[in-house]
Amino acid sequence: MLINLRLKIRKFWQKHKYKVIIALLIWLIVIIVNYMLKYNKTPIIPSASYTPHESIMDTEATVPQNLTGSIEDWMDSFFTACNNKQYEEAYNKLSDEYRSSNTLESFKKHVDNIFDTNKTYIIQNYSNQENIYIYKVKIMEDILSTGLTGKEELEYVEEIVTIKKNGEDLEFSIGNKIYEEELNKVYENEHMKVTITKKQVQYDCEIYTVEIANRTDYTIVLNNFANTEAVLLDLGDVTRGLIGTNIEIVVEPESKLRLDLTFTKFFDDGRTAKSLQFKNARIFEEYYGDESDDEALRKYSFEIKM
Amino acid sequence: MQYYVATFISRYVGDEKYELAYDTLSDGFKQNYFDTYEKFVSYAKEKYPLSCMLSYGDLQREGELYIIEVTIEEVFSDKAFTQTFIIKENDFNDYEIAFSV
Numbered sequence: 001m002l003i004n005l006r007l008k009i010r011k012f013w014q015k016h017k018y019k020v021i022i023a024l025l026i027w028l029i030v031i032i033v034n035y036m037l038k039y040n041k042t043p044i045i046p047s048a049s050y051t052p053h054e055s056i057m058d059t060e061a062t063v064p065q066n067l068t069g070s071i072e073d074w075m076d077s078f079f080t081a082c083n084n085k086q087y088e089e090a091y092n093k094l095s096d097e098y099r100s101s102n103t104l105e106s107f108k109k110h111v112d113n114i115f116d117t118n119k120t121y122i123i124q125n126y127s128n129q130e131n132i133y134i135y136k137v138k139i140m141e142d143i144l145s146t147g148l149t150g151k152e153e154l155e156y157v158e159e160i161v162t163i164k165k166n167g168e169d170l171e172f173s174i175g176n177k178i179y180e181e182e183l184n185k186v187y188e189n190e191h192m193k194v195t196i197t198k199k200q201v202q203y204d205c206e207i208y209t210v211e212i213a214n215r216t217d218y219t220i221v222l223n224n225f226a227n228t229e230a231v232l233l234d235l236g237d238v239t240r241g242l243i244g245t246n247i248e249i250v251v252e253p254e255s256k257l258r259l260d261l262t263f264t265k266f267f268d269d270g271r272t273a274k275s276l277q278f279k280n281a282r283i284f285e286e287y288y289g290d291e292s293d294d295e296a297l298r299k300y301s302f303e304i305k306m
Numbered sequence: 307m308q309y310y311v312a313t314f315i316s317r318y319v320g321d322e323k324y325e326l327a328y329d330t331l332s333d334g335f336k337q338n339y340f341d342t343y344e345k346f347v348s349y350a351k352e353k354y355p356l357s358c359m360l361s362y363g364d365l366q367r368e369g370e371l372y373i374i375e376v377t378i379e380e381v382f383s384d385k386a387f388t389q390t391f392i393i394k395e396n397d398f399n400d401y402e403i404a405f406s407v
Contacts, residue, residue: 050370122369144371145334147404148390154366154373 056136057127057268067133067170071163072123074172075137079121082111095164097180098173114139114157123161127203127268131165132178134203134267160203176202178267183208185276187304191216191283192251196276196304205243206233206265208276211258214251218297219287222249222278230280233263234303235271240264250287277303307372307393308362310401314391315378319354332394335404349407355380370394 013020053063053071063071074093081090087108091099094107120142127134140156148154162178164171178201185196193213200207214220223230223242231249232239243262251257265271282296293299310330318327324347331340340346355378363375372393379386390406 050367052369122371124369138368140368142334143368143373143392144332144394144402144404145338147335147339147392147406148373149339149407151406154368 052123053125055125055128061128063125063128063133067163067165070170071133071135074170075121075123075135075161078172079119079137079139082115083118085111085115087111093172095171095173097171098175098177101177101180102175114159117141120144126160129268132267133163133165134178135161135163137161178202183306185304185306187302189302191218191298192220194278194302194304196306199273201267203267204264205262206273208233208261208263209258210261210276211256212249212251213256214254216283217253219253219284220251221282221284221287221296222251223280224248224250224289230278231261232277232279233265234274234277235265236274237271239277273306275303275305277301307365307374307395308360310393310395310403311362311374311376311391312360314403315354315358315360315376319350320356320358322356324350330401330403332402332404335402339407354378355383355385357381 053068055061078090078093087104090111091104091107119139122138123135125133126136137159138156139159140154143154159174160176162173180198180200182198183196187194192215195211197209197211212222228241231242240263243264249259265273279301281300281302282293283298284291284296314327314330327350328343328346340349358381359379361377366373373390375388375390377386377388392404394402
């Protein structure tokens with residue numbers, strides 16, 4: 001009986017040995033792959049990650065990796081100083097440009113206004129253009145410690161932090177102003193001299209400081225409430241009117257007027273201001289505010305190229 | 307994030323595993339409201355039903371934090387209340403919780 005069994009096994013092996021070898025090999029491969037999958041798992045990461053240095057406006061324009069550490073360190077030390085009411089220390093972390101137009105006293109008031117209690121902050125890169133990086137910072141109570149107890153919804157203050165790379169240095173400022181530029185662009189004729197002295201660039205607008213000197217005994221009107229297209233900023237493919245409906249540009253005889261003209265213009269729209277256009281300059285012998293254009297001694301338009 | 311809230315309310319508090327629930331609270335939150343484990347247990351026993359249904363409002367994200375409003379309804383009862391939860395996910399299944407007290 002044993003001999004028969006052995007003969008049967010030998011016969012089976014001779015007939016099917018290749019199939020058996022292949023089956024064993026497949027089984028071995030399955031064991032190896034199973035082992036590899038078991039011990040080489042892809043780590044599970046949180047599904048929605050926070051990317052503070054990725055621009056909201058353009059997700060491909062991120063802040064360079066080598067700057068992010070310095071930026072985070074600055075934010076931490078600056079807002080810690082603000083929380084601790086170390087006004088001078090925080091103030092001195094800001095750029096020369098910021099400090100030249102904001103006193104320590106005004107900065108203290110700004111800090112006291114926001115940091116009435118201990119606050120935490122969340123940074124988010126908003127827009128990047130050349131060597132300028134704009135962050136929006138939400139300053140709020142430490143909701144992971146309070147659970148928003150007693151609050152209907154999250155309350156926060158948003159601060160804009162502008163970072164300029166100047167060579168190897170980073171310069172930080174807060175507030176809406178990105179930078180200011182001296183222009184000194186002039187237009188003059190026998191009636192007036194108009195000088196654009198400077199412009200202030202903010203994220204969503206540009207503010208031009210204009211000085212108008214009236215050389216005549218007459219009143220010069222460059223803008224009044226009746227015409228919203230009298231003063232325009234030429235951006236090449238588009239023009240923008242003044243922001244604000246109550247801008248009256250009336251220069252009394254032999255006097256000067258200095259004012260700020262604000263136009264909508266986004267910092268990262270890729271456009272450059274070409275000129276300031278005054279479309280409805282009028283000269284009146286006397287002006288009380290309700291005169292029609294027909295009563296003007298002269299009417300003309302002019303532009304000041306940037 | 308709903309998973310973490312559900313784990314906290316149903317699996318931990320609902321199954322009376324108060325230690326696990328207490329461990330998920332953020333340190334600052336514990337310091338402010340439940341500086342002892344006993345205070346938390348007393349609060350949880352009074353506040354949360356052992357069997358409840360959860361429904362969720364919109365999830366709001368602020369940096370690394372998530373804010374979600376949760377309505378907790380006791381099963382076979384009219385009792386229900388809404389509570390805001392704040393969650394910080396440090397890594398998968400590694401999180402901290404705070405809630406409106």
